[in-house]
Every structure is written in structure tokens, then in C-alpha cells.
Amino acid sequence: MSAIAAMRLPEQVDLSGFIELLQRLQVPHRVAEEAGEQVLWVPEESLAEHVRALYARYPHGDATVAQSLPLAANTAPSVAQQLRASRMTAAVLLLTFIAAAITVLGDNLTTVSGLSFVDYRLQGDYIYFSDLSDTLASGQWWRLLTPMLIHFGILHLAMNTLWFWELGRRIEARQGPWTLLVLTLLFSLAANFAQYLHAGPSLFGGLSGVLYGLLGHCWIFQRLAPNNAYRLPPGVLVMMLAWLLICMTGIFELLQFGAIANAAHVGGLLAGCLTGLVGGVLARQQRS
Structure with missing residues (x-):
């Protein structure tokens, strides 16, 4: 299964806080710079939908939110997901x-x-x-x-x-x-x-x-x-x-x-x- 582009954002958008949130939730991802855009890649479409919904709520990855959110079972990557990523x-x-x-x-x-x-x-x-x-x-x-x-x-x-x-x-x-x-x-x-x-x-x-x-x-x-x-x-x-x-x-x-x-x-x-x-x-x- 190929990687899915979950989001494409302008270069000037600061994604550092949101990336920290994804790391806190153990969501496998990769950020690449392509043609003047930041592209956030994930291994599966289901994760892409989750990431887009999460960004809509916490675009700056509020540190307080990141510390309080539990590591939900559906966001923790499986071994297969880690290998694909x-x-x-x-x-x-x-x-x-x-x-x-x-x-x-x-x-x-x-x-x-x-x-x-x-x-x-x-x-x-x-x-x-x-x-x-x-x-x-x-x-x-x-x-x-x-x-x-x-x-x-x-x-x-x-x-x-x-x-x-x-x-x-x-x-x-x-x-x-x-x-x-x-x-x-x-x-x-x-x-x-x-x-x-x-x-x-x-x-x-x-x-x-x-x-x-x-x-x-x-x-x-x-x-x-x-x-x-x-x-x-x-x-x-x-x-x-x-x-x-x-x-x-x-x-x-x-x-x-x-x-x-x-x-x-x-x-x-x-x-x-x-x-x-x-x-x-x-x-x-x-x-x-």
C-alpha cells in the first residue's frame, strides 16, 4: 500500500506543534517539502482522515491537549503500519x-x-x-x-x-x-x-x-x-x-x-x- 498525502499546506505554515501532537499520539507520518508546499504523508487512508480531523481541531497542537490526550488504541501504530511507513x-x-x-x-x-x-x-x-x-x-x-x-x-x-x-x-x-x-x-x-x-x-x-x-x-x-x-x-x-x-x-x-x-x-x-x-x-x- 502506498503512502497517502493527508494534507498539503503552504511552506509558511508552522506545523511543529501539530507534529508534536502526532508524535504524542504515535501516529506514523512523514513531512516533505514539495513544490513550495508541506506535504504530510501517512501510510493509510484511515489515518489520513484521522489526521485531517485532528488538524481541524488542533492546528497548533496545543501542548496541554497533547499531554492530556490518551494514547487511543486506534491511533497507536501496529507493527505492520510502522513497517509500511x-x-x-x-x-x-x-x-x-x-x-x-x-x-x-x-x-x-x-x-x-x-x-x-x-x-x-x-x-x-x-x-x-x-x-x-x-x-x-x-x-x-x-x-x-x-x-x-x-x-x-x-x-x-x-x-x-x-x-x-x-x-x-x-x-x-x-x-x-x-x-x-x-x-x-x-x-x-x-x-x-x-x-x-x-x-x-x-x-x-x-x-x-x-x-x-x-x-x-x-x-x-x-x-x-x-x-x-x-x-x-x-x-x-x-x-x-x-x-x-x-x-x-x-x-x-x-x-x-x-x-x-x-x-x-x-x-x-x-x-x-x-x-x-x-x-x-x-x-x-x-x-x-
């Missing part, structure tokens, strides 16, 4: 889960080799990596992106997919599914190259580099063009940056908990800050 986020996660199953959460090094940044061969307990130039010369360009699908262990997979669900849905709701896809691929590319340039041929993977890119994008975009979708809960940014710094100390390697792809995190974060800067400036210019 965040199709691209769900598609990336589906690919990640498929890769986790095929690679047995990184334990099957034979299948992992098909997704790693550079190809390698196994000989006993040793891994012999190819050069990146040889890998690309053989036409294996997908390797520049696919390390983001590799995860080593259930905890690694669970943490990364949960954060991608949280951040990916925000960007998909605010800027659309194709923007999310482009950003995901771009951040993966930046993170993978950063890790390769820092550590050379090695085995690394995970969505964490992409996650730091999404985080940086939301952070800088929100600073330049404030919007509800990218307003992260207090402490999230501090926690994520603190975690990055702790990992960079090498404490986890020292305690033999495994190597952390710190360069991938930094590369993703810097790429995300750059796209957030560009996107935030453009959004600010459109508003003015």
Missing part, C-alpha cells in the same frame, strides 16, 4: 538479518569472505587478504559497501539493528526513503574506506559506521534547521560520542573483548556531519 529502513534491516543468517553471525568465514571489504583465502588458522586493487580489478565492487551487513555475534547485531531502526526511521520520515538509502550507502562507503586506510587489509564489519553517519547527519541538520524528526532524546548524542572516545582508547582490545573498527566510526561520523551540514543549509534556505 519505514519501508527502506526495514529493507536494510532485512538484508542485514539475511546476511547474519548466511554468515552464521560471522562464524562462517567462508561465506563472510563474499561480503568482506577485500577478498581473502583461508589456510588453516590463517587468513590471507588480497589487495584492494586486485579485488576491484576483478569487478567485485559490491565489497565497498557490503561490510555493513556483516555482524559478529548476536549482541553486535542487536545493538546495531536497534539503533538503525531508531535513526533510519527518523531520516526516512523527514527526507524520504531514497535519501535514507543514499545516505546509508554513502556512510558505509566512507566508514569502510576509513577503516581500510587506517588498518589496511583486515576483517571488519557492522552497521556502526553507518549509525555514526546517521547520528552526525541528524545532529548537524537539527542544529541548522530545527525539526522534530531529528530532535534526539537528551543524552543520546553525548552517550554515542563518549562511547566512540572510550573505544578509541583501546581498552576493549586490552581486555581481549575484540577489536573495534574505530576508524569506521570516525569516518561515518564525519561523512554524516558533512551531509547534515549540506542538508541543513538547504532546508534553512527553503524555509527563508
Whole structure:
């Protein structure tokens, strides 16, 4: 089922209060700027009717009203509604889960080799990596992106997919599914190259580099063009940056908990800050 345009309003109309009301009621939605208008999209026609009726009563999303309204059962989105409203986020996660199953959460090094940044061969307990130039010369360009699908262990997979669900849905709701896809691929590319340039041929993977890119994008975009979708809960940014710094100390390697792809995190974060800067400036210019 395709998305439904519930309302089309002029750009100068301030929808921030009403959007807060929709978030309070947990109504899945997305606001996009198209041809000088603000278009509020919802996944179903029944929700579109509800949103239009709600806007007629509370166009400014009275804060008192938002706090007093109960979370009605018919407005709380089901899992199916959430998936329909965040199709691209769900598609990336589906690919990640498929890769986790095929690679047995990184334990099957034979299948992992098909997704790693550079190809390698196994000989006993040793891994012999190819050069990146040889890998690309053989036409294996997908390797520049696919390390983001590799995860080593259930905890690694669970943490990364949960954060991608949280951040990916925000960007998909605010800027659309194709923007999310482009950003995901771009951040993966930046993170993978950063890790390769820092550590050379090695085995690394995970969505964490992409996650730091999404985080940086939301952070800088929100600073330049404030919007509800990218307003992260207090402490999230501090926690994520603190975690990055702790990992960079090498404490986890020292305690033999495994190597952390710190360069991938930094590369993703810097790429995300750059796209957030560009996107935030453009959004600010459109508003003015």
C-alpha cells in the first residue's frame, strides 16, 4: 500500500506543534517539502482522515491537549503500519538479518569472505587478504559497501539493528526513503574506506559506521534547521560520542573483548556531519 498525502499546506505554515501532537499520539507520518508546499504523508487512508480531523481541531497542537490526550488504541501504530511507513529502513534491516543468517553471525568465514571489504583465502588458522586493487580489478565492487551487513555475534547485531531502526526511521520520515538509502550507502562507503586506510587489509564489519553517519547527519541538520524528526532524546548524542572516545582508547582490545573498527566510526561520523551540514543549509534556505 502506498503512502497517502493527508494534507498539503503552504511552506509558511508552522506545523511543529501539530507534529508534536502526532508524535504524542504515535501516529506514523512523514513531512516533505514539495513544490513550495508541506506535504504530510501517512501510510493509510484511515489515518489520513484521522489526521485531517485532528488538524481541524488542533492546528497548533496545543501542548496541554497533547499531554492530556490518551494514547487511543486506534491511533497507536501496529507493527505492520510502522513497517509500511519505514519501508527502506526495514529493507536494510532485512538484508542485514539475511546476511547474519548466511554468515552464521560471522562464524562462517567462508561465506563472510563474499561480503568482506577485500577478498581473502583461508589456510588453516590463517587468513590471507588480497589487495584492494586486485579485488576491484576483478569487478567485485559490491565489497565497498557490503561490510555493513556483516555482524559478529548476536549482541553486535542487536545493538546495531536497534539503533538503525531508531535513526533510519527518523531520516526516512523527514527526507524520504531514497535519501535514507543514499545516505546509508554513502556512510558505509566512507566508514569502510576509513577503516581500510587506517588498518589496511583486515576483517571488519557492522552497521556502526553507518549509525555514526546517521547520528552526525541528524545532529548537524537539527542544529541548522530545527525539526522534530531529528530532535534526539537528551543524552543520546553525548552517550554515542563518549562511547566512540572510550573505544578509541583501546581498552576493549586490552581486555581481549575484540577489536573495534574505530576508524569506521570516525569516518561515518564525519561523512554524516558533512551531509547534515549540506542538508541543513538547504532546508534553512527553503524555509527563508
